[in-house]
Amino acid sequence: MPITTTDEARPLLRLRPGAARRLKAGHPWAFSNEIVMRPEMRALPPGGLVRLEGDDGVQFGTFFYNPGSLIAARRLDPDPEARIDAGWFARRLAEAINLRGRFFDTPFYRLVHAEADRLPGLIVDRFGSFAVVQANAAGMDRRLQEIVAALQAALPLVGILARNDSSARRLEGLDQEVRMLSGAVPQDVIVEEGGVSFPVDPLGGQKTGWFYDQRENRGRVAALAGGAHVLDVYCHTGGFGMRAAAAGAAHVVLVDTSAPALALAERAALRNELHVELRRGEAFAAMAELLAAGERFDIVVCDPPPFIPTRKDQTSGLRGYERMARLAARLVAPEGFLFVASCSHHASAEAFGAAIAQGLARAGRSGRIVHAGGAGPDHPTHPHLPESAYLKALLIQLF
16 A cells, blocks of 8 residues: 655644643643634534644644544644654554553554554554554544554554444544455454453454453453352453453353354353353343342452443443442352443543442442552553543452
């Protein structure tokens, strides 16, 4: 694929009086209500380059601009004259690759994590010689050709897939699509983690097909699993449960509503010669049935999809986390462990922790938190974007 320049003339946008405080503190975004929106500014194409300055003349650099989005400007470079071309993308990508190389010995990780990797709106997950890209900002969507060229130049990839079907694209006025950008999907796309090989479905699975963000938490649970009876609720393709089985768990039960996800879990079990029990069902109903049957487990894992997809869902979502903890805690044997997580960035760590604590109290259980954390180092967070610290996880020993 030829490398073409994406540089272009960039209009100057100005912030409203008093609107520069966050940008001066290091925030990478400017919102639409913070920008002086003259008619010509509203007519600019989504994803183009602009310069941004405060009402006091302070220059903030080069930004992607989308007049139709609440996040109107996303900072690319502190230099207002920076050349945003294939070479610029190659340098940013090299930084991301170098960071992952310091943490991981095998080529299975999130390679680009948007703003924290100074590539706003871009996600890239690497599966060995295959990569999955999500362009969740109009500017990145316009520059997929340069992104693909930079990936191909930096890594020995046989295929690059665009999973551009996230809800975030709708906020940018972008179409949703899944398509090959380069090469082909290998017959088997595999993730290797903790000595276990997991088949993944990059074309139809959730997100890019795998959740790298829970890697360290899966390892932490697996370290406790020798000889244990383990319940993995919301198991998806069985990451937690399969790692526990490989670590010597006596019995592992996987629960999920998705038949395709459970089919991948079954393939992983066969591939790794691990024995697990698969149950298809809604999580709350499945936990209630296990309780009624008198089942108890040494480890219970609850890693659900987001209960709070939007800010208006906070009250109902926190009630959901409380109910989840109440049901799950009753299934944990004395001195056993409960692992719970939230990937809802609209739930703060404090609010999530309080909901879990209330659920434990209503289950009549007490305990101690032995670990509180988030995503692994391939999901770095931006210090001025609390949204990027979306994952909250608690490992609790119950009495």
